[in-house]
Structures are given as structure tokens and as C-alpha cells.
Amino acid sequence: MxxxxxxxxxxxxxxxxxxxxxxxxxxxxxxxxxxxxxxxxxxxxxxxxxxxxxxxxxxxxxxxxxxxxxxxxxxxxxxxxxxxxxxxxGIPFELKETCHLCTKDDSVFERIPRITNEVDEILQDYEFDTFLVGSVPFPQLVERQDEICARYNLLNSEPLKSSFNREFGKKLFEKLKREVDFSKPEIVVIYDMLKDQISLQVNPLFIFGKYRKLERGIPQSRWDCGECKGKGCEECDGTGRRYLDSVSEYIGKPAVKIAHAARFKVHAAGREDIDALMLGDGRPFVLELSEPKKRKLNLEVLAHEINKEAYGKIEVHDLEFSERSRAQDLKKDASENIKEYVASISTEKEISEELLRIAEKRFKDIEIEQRTPNRVAHRRSDLVRVKHVYEIKLKRKEKLLLEGSFKVQGGTYIKELISGDEGRTKPSLTEVLETPCLCTELNVTAIYTGKPDHNA
Ligand SMILES: [Zn+2]
Ligand SMILES: [Zn+2]
Structure with missing residues (x-):
């Protein structure tokens, strides 16, 4: 049957x-x-x-x-x-006006024209090309639909939220005349049905660039006073700061002002020591600006503003619009990069030309082992890192002063490669030159991003 x-x-x-x-x-x-x-x-x-x-x-x-x-x-x-x-x-019937699945006081679908106008109003203050809509539906309406679907075994229904977002999105698209972007919208408009409230999620703006650091004693990121954690105390003369400025603030603050952003963050490909200069073509970074109202920035003007305010200390160039993934790549690749440094090295004994050449040969294309240096042990876990040294060139400047050029894998500690860090870095110049060596001045002169080509 x-x-x-x-x-x-x-x-x-x-x-x-x-x-x-x-x-x-x-x-x-x-x-x-x-x-x-x-x-x-x-x-x-x-x-x-x-x-x-x-x-x-x-x-x-x-x-x-x-x-x-x-x-x-x-x-x-x-x-x-x-x-x-x-x-x-002549058939009697009961008049109904209230839909069971979309209406509380009024139908949420009938609210769309009104909230579309409200969103348009709010977005007047923002520069953007792409958007997406989202919503928080009435929990009770969602439950009602779930109940009906379960009871009648309906397998082809669509959630209220998804249908609402589509209809709302269509109306907004007509009104705003901007593109809907499902993967990387610049602005997400979220409507809460219960609160009858619109909120915005303004996605960050990313700007790639390179910075040069021309003055020593500037940390890469803001460094608050360790005593008061930024509140201001005797130790820091009430400034709340261990260092008064930072590379990231020199880059971020003018950008925040120009973009009318809420906050900034600087993602860089590694970091130089506070007392080291960053010379050559500079260090790549990605500036992240949160909740920007302006997105169509003139990057030449921005670079000019940064360089003007940080005159003689920091300098940026090659600014271009970028995205989050580039910031992630910078961090991921930082230890794969090849970096070049120039260091002043003081030696306890005078060193012969012959020994300098021996040392250069000894450090030609080798792996060294660096146990986490004493000076950073408080913020990095104690372990032994293997780093590649491509080349060291040594020149005598004075009787007890050398100039060393280093080409090494990213993340190599140069000061320790010179001093040996009480045996924590092996081999070191101290070991090979058979006399205590000390780095007295350090400059980063080049950073090659991307995967190293060992055949080059
Ligand atoms: Zn309905
Ligand atoms: Zn303090």
C-alpha cells in the first residue's frame, strides 16, 4: 500500500x-x-x-x-x-493582523525602510566602499520558527535572520550605492531587533610602510614605567613612561589624527634594540588603524606628517594600503628574513689582521646556537635557538676598536654573537678572537623580507 x-x-x-x-x-x-x-x-x-x-x-x-x-x-x-x-x-472569519513569525509590536520587515534611513544618516560620517549587514533577531521569534519546523518536520526553511539580512542588505545597497562584501567588508551594520538599535563594526585600515630610526634610545613600542604601570610616580617623574617616545607612536599618532581613528597598532618585521639605529631601506611594518572614519588617505601627506613630527628621529617611506594578512606575514616571516647590521666592537686586546681573517672564515655560512640572552630573559622563554650566520666582515678602526658587518638570519642576537653572553652564544667573536669583545654601537642596515634564497 x-x-x-x-x-x-x-x-x-x-x-x-x-x-x-x-x-x-x-x-x-x-x-x-x-x-x-x-x-x-x-x-x-x-x-x-x-x-x-x-x-x-x-x-x-x-x-x-x-x-x-x-x-x-x-x-x-x-x-x-x-x-x-x-x-x-457569507462565510464568517476572524480578522488577524499580527504575523506569528515576524511581528512583535510591528513586523521586523516593515522596519527596514526606517532603519535604512537611520543607517544612511549614521554613515554620513564614514568613508567606505564596501559593507555588510548583520542582525540580532528576536529570540522569541527564532524559537517560534524552530518550534514550527520541528513540529511539522520542515527541512527547507530559512532562518529569520538570514532572510532579514538579505532584505535589509538589498535596501541598504539601493540607498548607499556601495558594494556588499561578504568576506572583507569595510563596515558591518548590525541591527538588534529587540533593542531596535543599530550598531557599526568599522573594520581596521591597514597601511604598509618602512621606517628608519635615526636616533638611539627609542623603543619600538610604547614602554610604560614598570613601577606605576603608566599612572605616573616618582620613579618616572610623573610621566608614567620608562621611555617618553616610541617608533610606533611616531608612526601611529599622526595617522590616527588624519584617519579620525580610535586606536592604532604597529606590526613590524622584528625589532631593533632600543640603542640601535635602523638604517638602510628601513624596517617593514604594517600600521593598523582601528575604527577609521577616513579611509581614502593621501599616503604622501601622511608620510610627510609623520616625518615632520618625528623629524630626525623616525622616518617612514613607501607607504601603501594593505591588509591584515600582510601584518601576519611580517611577523611570521621575521625570523626567516635576512638582516644586515653594522656594529662597533671594542676588544680588550689588539687583534691581528690574520686573526680577523680567520674569524671571518669561521663565521662563513654557519649555524650558531644562542641561548636566550641574559638581558631579555625576563620577557622571553629560556631556550636555545639555532640561527644562521651568512657572513661577518671585520675591519680594524683603532687599536682596540673594530667595525663588524653582519649578515644573519632574523632574530639573531648580534650583541651576544659579539660578546658570547657568558658562553650562552656559541660560537662568538669573543671565543674566536680569543679576547673579550663588546658591542658599543649597533645599526641595522638592511632587512630582506621574504624567504631567503640560499643560492643567490
Ligand atoms: Zn511574517
Ligand atoms: Zn612611574
Whole structure:
């Protein structure tokens, strides 16, 4: 015997008998059936078919059956043509105005024109090309739909939120005339149905560049006083700072002002010591500006502003718009980069030219082992890192003073490569030159980003 299965038309009639539903909400319960149409069209079509069946019964003289259909459609179906037909046929029905699945005080779908205007108003202050909408639906409406779907085993329904976001997004697109971007929108508009409130998630702006540090004694990032943690105390003369300035503040502060941003962060490819200069082509960084109101920045003007305010200390160049992934790559690749340094090295004993050449040969393309230096042990875990030294060139400047040029893998501690750090770095210049060596001045002269090409 054939099993009796209800079609979606039968199921719709049963559901409508129970709950008042607008076209959008009835259609949404079957949203994945038939493409190229809207939920409103789906709902309207189902109701129309039911009305035709009812009318057929009416014309065929089955008034009882006809009443059953017309009462449902004129009542919970909120269908004007059914009301007319029922009235003409003298069939009584109960008037309903409130859809069970989209209406609390008013229908959330009917709010769309109003909130579209509100969003447009709010966004007047922002520069952006792409956006996306999101929403927080009424929990109660979500529960109601889940309940109906479970009870009638509806497998093709669409969540309220998804349908609402699409309709809201369409209206906003028409109004704002900006692109909808699902993966990297510049602004996300979020509507909370319960609070009837719009909030914005303004995604950050990323700017790539390179900085040179021309003065010693400037840390890369803001360094607060260790005593008072930035509140200001005797130790720091009330400044709250261990160091008064930083590379990242010189870069970030003018940018925050120009972009009308809330905050900034500088992601750099490694960092030089506070007392080291960063020369040559500079160190790559990505500046992240949070919640910017302006995005179409003139980067030449920005570079000019930064360089003007940090005159003689910091200098940026090659600014270009970028994205988050580049900041992540910078950090990830930092230890893969090749870096070049020039250091002044004082030696306890005078060193012969011959020994200098021996040392150069000894450090040609080798791996060295560096246990976390004493001076950074408080902030880095104690372990032995293997680093590649490509080349060291040594020149005598004075009797007890050398100039060393280093080409090494990113993350190599140069000061310790020179001093040996009490045996924690092996081998070291102290060891190979057979006399205590000390780095008295250090400059970074080049950073090659990207994977090193060992054949080059
Ligand atoms: Zn509805
Ligand atoms: Zn302090």
C-alpha cells in the first residue's frame, strides 16, 4: 500500500490553521524549494493555490469544505482576496493582523525602510566602499520558527535572520550605492531587533610602510614605567613612561589624527634594540588603524606628517594600503628574513689582521646556537635557538676598536654573537678572537623580507 504523504500545500494549510503568517514568513518555511524567486512570492503562491482549492469547493457546492479553506486564508492567511471571497459567500472569519513569525509590536520587515534611513544618516560620517549587514533577531521569534519546523518536520526553511539580512542588505545597497562584501567588508551594520538599535563594526585600515630610526634610545613600542604601570610616580617623574617616545607612536599618532581613528597598532618585521639605529631601506611594518572614519588617505601627506613630527628621529617611506594578512606575514616571516647590521666592537686586546681573517672564515655560512640572552630573559622563554650566520666582515678602526658587518638570519642576537653572553652564544667573536669583545654601537642596515634564497 502506498504511504500517504502530505504535500507542502497540505502542511501549509495545517500550519496556517494554527498560526497567522504573512507571505514572507510562510514562504520562508519553504525557502530552499525552487530558486529564482522570493519568500514573499513563495508564500503568496501557496496561499493562492489554497484559495483556488477553496473556491473550487465553493463552486462545486461543498460549502463545508470551502468554509474550511476560506476561513483559514481570510483569517490567519491575512489574505485580502480570501476576505473578499468569504464576505461575498457569507462565510464568517476572524480578522488577524499580527504575523506569528515576524511581528512583535510591528513586523521586523516593515522596519527596514526606517532603519535604512537611520543607517544612511549614521554613515554620513564614514568613508567606505564596501559593507555588510548583520542582525540580532528576536529570540522569541527564532524559537517560534524552530518550534514550527520541528513540529511539522520542515527541512527547507530559512532562518529569520538570514532572510532579514538579505532584505535589509538589498535596501541598504539601493540607498548607499556601495558594494556588499561578504568576506572583507569595510563596515558591518548590525541591527538588534529587540533593542531596535543599530550598531557599526568599522573594520581596521591597514597601511604598509618602512621606517628608519635615526636616533638611539627609542623603543619600538610604547614602554610604560614598570613601577606605576603608566599612572605616573616618582620613579618616572610623573610621566608614567620608562621611555617618553616610541617608533610606533611616531608612526601611529599622526595617522590616527588624519584617519579620525580610535586606536592604532604597529606590526613590524622584528625589532631593533632600543640603542640601535635602523638604517638602510628601513624596517617593514604594517600600521593598523582601528575604527577609521577616513579611509581614502593621501599616503604622501601622511608620510610627510609623520616625518615632520618625528623629524630626525623616525622616518617612514613607501607607504601603501594593505591588509591584515600582510601584518601576519611580517611577523611570521621575521625570523626567516635576512638582516644586515653594522656594529662597533671594542676588544680588550689588539687583534691581528690574520686573526680577523680567520674569524671571518669561521663565521662563513654557519649555524650558531644562542641561548636566550641574559638581558631579555625576563620577557622571553629560556631556550636555545639555532640561527644562521651568512657572513661577518671585520675591519680594524683603532687599536682596540673594530667595525663588524653582519649578515644573519632574523632574530639573531648580534650583541651576544659579539660578546658570547657568558658562553650562552656559541660560537662568538669573543671565543674566536680569543679576547673579550663588546658591542658599543649597533645599526641595522638592511632587512630582506621574504624567504631567503640560499643560492643567490
Ligand atoms: Zn511574517
Ligand atoms: Zn612611574
Amino acid at each position: 502506498d504511504e500517504m504523504t502530505d504535500t507542502m500545500i497540505d502542511v501549509s494549510k495545517t500550519i496556517l490553521n494554527e498560526y497567522p503568517l504573512c507571505n514572507e514568513c510562510l514562504g520562508r518555511l519553504f525557502a530552499w524549494l525552487a530558486t529564482g524567486t522570493t519568500n514573499i512570492q513563495r508564500g503568496r503562491s501557496i496561499k493562492l493555490v489554497l484559495l483556488m482549492i477553496g473556491d473550487e469547493f465553493l463552486r462545486g457546492g461543498d460549502r463545508k469544505k470551502a468554509s474550511e479553506y476560506l476561513q483559514i486564508l481570510a483569517g490567519n492567511g491575512m489574505m485580502k482576496s480570501a476576505r473578499r471571497l468569504a464576505k461575498d459567500a
